[in-house]
Amino acid sequence: MRRVVSVFLSTWPTDRVRRKAGRPPDGAPLPLVTALPDHGRRVIAAVCVEARRLGILPGMTVTRARSLAPDIDVVDADPDGDLEGLRRLALWAGKRYSPVVAPDPPDGLWLDITGCAHLFDGEVPLLKDIMRRVAGSGMACQAAVADTAGCAHAVARFVPSGRPGIVERGNVRRAMSILPISALRIEPGVADELRRMGFERIEQLIAAPRAPLAKRFGRQLYKRLDQAMGQIPEPIDPIFSVDMPRVRRGLLEPIGTAEAIAQVIGDLSADIAAAMTKSSIGARRLDLHFERVDGHRPAVRVGMAKPTRDVRHMAKLLSQKIDTVDPGLGIEAMSLVASLIQPMGAAQIGTTLDSDRRGPDLPSIVDTLANRFGTRALYRAVPRESAMPEREVGLTSAMSASAAIAWADDLPRPARTIEPPEPVDVMAALPDSPPAMFVWRGRRYRITQADGPERLLGEWWREGGNEADTPLTVRDYFQVETERGGRYWLFRLGDGENPATGSMRWFIHGAFA
Known part of the structure; x- marks a missing residue:
């Protein structure tokens, strides 16, 4: 509607x-x-x-x-x-x-x-x-x-x-x-x-x-x-802005089938690709407008991760939106507008010497997923400089430039963490002994092996320490394995001796695959 x-x-x-x-x-x-x-x-x-x-x-x-x-x-x-x-x-x-x-x-x-x-x-x-x-x-x-x-x-x-x-x-x-x-x-x-x-x-x-x-x-x-x-x-x-590449095709007879609309989309994609080639630009976003015989003008929009003027790629993305358009009594004209453009140099057409080693076409995959599920649903994780696990990972767009820092592989981290960490009841000897058993979400887990502690002293340069409301400055992390084979990441607030370093409460921060 x-x-x-x-x-x-x-x-x-x-x-x-x-x-x-x-x-x-x-x-x-x-x-x-x-x-x-x-x-x-x-x-x-x-x-x-x-x-x-x-x-x-x-x-x-x-x-x-x-x-x-x-x-x-x-x-x-x-x-x-x-x-x-x-x-x-x-x-x-x-x-x-x-x-x-x-x-x-x-x-x-x-x-x-x-x-x-x-x-x-x-x-x-x-x-x-x-x-x-x-x-x-x-x-x-x-x-x-x-x-x-x-x-x-x-x-x-x-x-x-x-x-x-x-x-x-x-x-x-x-x-x-x-x-x-x-x-x-x-x-x-x-x-x-x-x-x-x-x-x-x-x-x-x-x-x-x-x-x-x-x-x-x-x-x-x-x-x-x-x-x-x-x-x-x-x-x-x-x-429309005058600098937006725009092509239009009027139809001799109104159309309403998906096959006919796809054929016109292919023609429009070829037309606008030719226009963009002359200006050495590529499209980051395309708007397809339909002119129905009853006066309504529905439109669809697709976006690209990188500028492109690939006719097949543009036509494929637009054709995936056909099901969202109601042709009504028929469509008598269609227009295609490149509403977001970027400079784009000449590209090699055809087979290259290293075509066998080229690998998957990642921008095309990203475009297909983003236009189906939305750009906000598609992202990738990148490392960030931080001493605390919850700040070591950031989210960025799928095709953004790689981060200047790399993932640290000397200390293992869970593939997925629990945010915020959940409290658990733990049986352990102080100050540095690993936990022997913990209760999480009403279920008891008996620990057979443990590695730790890995002590994190927090980020003292941040206002409020680790948390905005409680200055939790010391955490002792343990990697534990239960008798059922599960591997978890637990930590204790404090060093186990000085109450000023933390409350000595235990939390679970993630699970290893």
Whole structure:
């Protein structure tokens, strides 16, 4: 099911002016408004939050505004600059969140996140990330997601909770019914006239006969209502940067089978590979857009670990996404965009002298797994410089450069550790004798062999020692083998003699394979 995000930038013109001018001076910023000339006078076009609190509203004259706030800062409005700023913001969002992003003038963005939310662990984390990053840039932001663009637009603007607005799947009618008439994106004059007729909420408009109101106010009123309810399509025309390689193929007849779509994907991959070869670049991310006959424009996105223009590899990754696309009544055109590119030199084509020793194509394997399970689910372990086992291993992307340090092989470590270490009851003689028996998770383990202790004195240069709340500075580790053949890694806090070095409690930190 389609899911659309609407991002509402309530004070976009004034926020853009402040961001362009740099950080405001220390203290509360002066009220800021933008103004346009109107028949020999200047009229307020946009206001900041501080100005609105003083009673200054768009449409008010500058003279009237100065009577309310004499120190108000007035700058010339720049509608073209505001639109260009929205375009740049949409291009940024398209690189990070979704292949289908478009500006929603004068103060918002559209994002079709169908099939994208799982990359951010769900819709709520995705919306929180958008709001956090936009707010961190000094702009007021509210976002909402719903099944339709109209519903998301209305919730983002008329349910100002300060938190992401989530309309659950299938609840568009319920969410829209309680909102005011003006949430339908109709002309202000039409909304005022409807209110004078007694229509306050959208649920009243839904229950009223259509013919008389459509005759009086035109077809636009019910077009907006039907779009918000999902009864007629409202496609989002995505924005593309001019420097993005892009190819498109219109089809003589609509297609809908997987075989036909795969054939077009192969043709598009060859086209875009040729275009990238001329520019000596490779694609790190590809967006495939489908233009359906009913107006909907679904899209899929695939990423690559390294820049590539291999036609077969790109077509394979894109073809694996065919099952996620609903062709509807048919697809009449398809476009392929390289939304993330990197310089790439010439590559040898064909068999090389050392082809037999080349080994597996790791980037292709990584691309296949990452596009199936998500890039966040694919990583590799690298060694880190640390004296404590829990800090000796770090996680990095699958194709990142190798670490400057190597794994230490003089002291064995378990393949998998328990984080955090779990307490166990141990029978052992102090101070340096290995444990003879331990109880873990209610089960008794009798030890037949043990090696140790390996003493770790912690990282005294870190604040708080080993732990943030308890300065555990000494650990004695033992490798033990039980009578059933299991091999475990136990440690005792403290040196076994001085209580100041630790509590003398025992923990299990891992198990050897």
